[in-house]
Amino acid sequence: MNHYRLLINGKLTSTTDSFAVVNPASGEVFAQAPECSEQQLDQAVGSAQQAFPQWGQDHNKRKAALMDMANAIQQQSKKIAEVLTLEQGKPLKHATREVMASALQIQFAANTELPLEVLQDTDDGRIELHHKPYGVVAAITPWNFPVSIAMGKVATALIAGNTVVLKPSPYTPLSTLLVGEAIQSALPPGVLNIISGSDPLGACLTIHPLVRKIDFTGSVNTGKQVARAASDDLKRVTLELGGNDAAIVLEDVQPKEIANKLFWGAFTNSGQVCIAIKRAYVHESIYPQLVSELSLLAKKYPVGDGMNEQTALGPINNQAQFERVSSLVEDAKQHGAKIETGGAPTGQGFGYQSTIMTEVNDEMSIVCEEQFGPVLPILTYTDLDDAIARANHTHFGLGGSVWSPNLERASDVARRLQCGTAWVNQHLALSPVAPFGGSKWSGIGYINGRWGYEGATELQVVNIKR
Numbered sequence: 001m002n003h004y005r006l007l008i009n010g011k012l013t014s015t016t017d018s019f020a021v022v023n024p025a026s027g028e029v030f031a032q033a034p035e036c037s038e039q040q041l042d043q044a045v046g047s048a049q050q051a052f053p054q055w056g057q058d059h060n061k062r063k064a065a066l067m068d069m070a071n072a073i074q075q076q077s078k079k080i081a082e083v084l085t086l087e088q089g090k091p092l093k094h095a096t097r098e099v100m101a102s103a104l105q106i107q108f109a110a111n112t113e114l115p116l117e118v119l120q121d122t123d124d125g126r127i128e129l130h131h132k133p134y135g136v137v138a139a140i141t142p143w144n145f146p147v148s149i150a151m152g153k154v155a156t157a158l159i160a161g162n163t164v165v166l167k168p169s170p171y172t173p174l175s176t177l178l179v180g181e182a183i184q185s186a187l188p189p190g191v192l193n194i195i196s197g198s199d200p201l202g203a204c205l206t207i208h209p210l211v212r213k214i215d216f217t218g219s220v221n222t223g224k225q226v227a228r229a230a231s232d233d234l235k236r237v238t239l240e241l242g243g244n245d246a247a248i249v250l251e252d253v254q255p256k257e258i259a260n261k262l263f264w265g266a267f268t269n270s271g272q273v274c275i276a277i278k279r280a281y282v283h284e285s286i287y288p289q290l291v292s293e294l295s296l297l298a299k300k301y302p303v304g305d306g307m308n309e310q311t312a313l314g315p316i317n318n319q320a321q322f323e324r325v326s327s328l329v330e331d332a333k334q335h336g337a338k339i340e341t342g343g344a345p346t347g348q349g350f351g352y353q354s355t356i357m358t359e360v361n362d363e364m365s366i367v368c369e370e371q372f373g374p375v376l377p378i379l380t381y382t383d384l385d386d387a388i389a390r391a392n393h394t395h396f397g398l399g400g401s402v403w404s405p406n407l408e409r410a411s412d413v414a415r416r417l418q419c420g421t422a423w424v425n426q427h428l429a430l431s432p433v434a435p436f437g438g439s440k441w442s443g444i445g446y447i448n449g450r451w452g453y454e455g456a457t458e459l460q461v462v463n464i465k466r
């Protein structure tokens with residue numbers, strides 16, 4: 001069995017205690033992860049603080065180190081992807097894609113720069129605008145895309161000149177720790193520290209006095225706790241939180257043509273995607289046809305162990321989430337929802353059948369809460385304004401999509417959705433050239449490109465009198 005270790009001050013570090021990591025495909029413990037002690041948390045943050053002044057000096061050196069880091073991850077991608085599948089559940093080919101995409105994210109971030117701007121240059125003086133790193137950034141990640149979410153945060157913070165302490169979810173700590181092993185010699189000691197541990201390690205990290213910024217991805221509830229914890233010390237925060245994305249399907253689509261894209265917009269990673277379609281509003285004229293196309297697809301793609309090549313969709317990641325999804329489906333059934341297909345566990349680990357549900361309404365918890373699982377409730381509408389109002393009637397505001405061959409009309413509707421990203425005829429598509437973030441309760445701040453870089457820095461004005 002692999003002996004997983006923390007990365008502190010450039011050294012792979014063992015711990016006295018450990019905690020169990022479960023393979024969701026079987027529901028059985030398959031490995032132990034290191035439990036970071038309070039003292040080790042201090043060492044990790046302290047070493048990040050010590051490494052900061054030097055790391056902040058030279059953009060070109062940072063860029064080269066990030067390129068080395070991306071290479072190191074690519075070289076170890078097979079090993080990292082296998083462990084990612086074992087702890088997260090996703091099919092191995094998706095895990096491999098996630099790891100390789102992380103290396104690309106790092107390369108993309110390495111090529112981002114915000115040069116100094118001269119705001120005014122006259123006989124009287126000169127005003128310069130600089131982007132300065134914060135110092136130590138705490139990066140806290142969830143269990144659905146442990147490697148890519150972590151690497152996105154880390155690469156952005158590092159290229160901007162910050163140093164980082166990264167804490168993965170205790171459900172999926174191992175792939176992140178393996179990344180630590182892979183990149184150990186690519187970065188100077190202390191620049192990136194990786195610690196794992198169970199509750200309350202995340203909370204302790206957020207109140208550490210040497211942390212200047214928290215970059216958090218997770219649920220709305222935890223995000224609010226993080227914001228509260230940060231407020232005492234006025235630490236800066238970026239919060240990438242939950243969503244309850246609506247897809248609005250207009251009456252002029254061909255159901256057969258869009259069904260596959262809609263299906264994967266909802267069921268990728270077994271629905272455990274912050275920007276998955278979590279409810280669909282379908283015009284009544286095409287509703288029966290689309291429901292039947294989606295049901296066929298839900299039956300077609302096998303749900304199972306991600307290590308099995310035939311598996312298209314993995315299990316739900318953990319027991320608590322499995323129970324939550326199961327109870328939301330039961331609740332909907334009790335309130336009159338009809339299960340078109342699925343609606344039950346597969347009987348293997350935390351596996352849950354891909355579920356298409358109709359005869360639902362906006363008040364049901366499965367519709368108005370973030371279910372974060374392999375379930376798509378399909379609602380119907382007659383009046384488009386009403387559908388838009390219902391899609392927007394939520395505290396969430398992460399993503400949304402509109403489906404129609406009439407691009408002009410669909411774009412008009414997309415602009416009326418209250419969310420950070422509104423797609424037309426697609427969902428989930430993120431681009432490194434566009435900012436990503438949520439409105440309302442779905443988040444504060446943006447990632448990707450120059451917007452991510454701006455979020456990892458604060459402004460300094462240098463005003464020179466001649």
Ligand code: NDP
Binds near residue numbers: 140201239240370
């Ligand atoms: P959680 O909010 O439960 O946990 C996220 C991370 O926060 C974990 O590492 C967790 O560790 C840690 N944590 C928990 N409590 C605290 C605290 N008080 N202070 C600091 N850290 C804490 O989210 P999940 O892991 O369940 O992830 C699923 C959620 O993430 C969904 O809501 C999903 O929508 C959202 N998400 C958002 C994305 C976005 O970009 N907007 C992308 C991906 C997911 P521990 O469990 O040890 O407490």
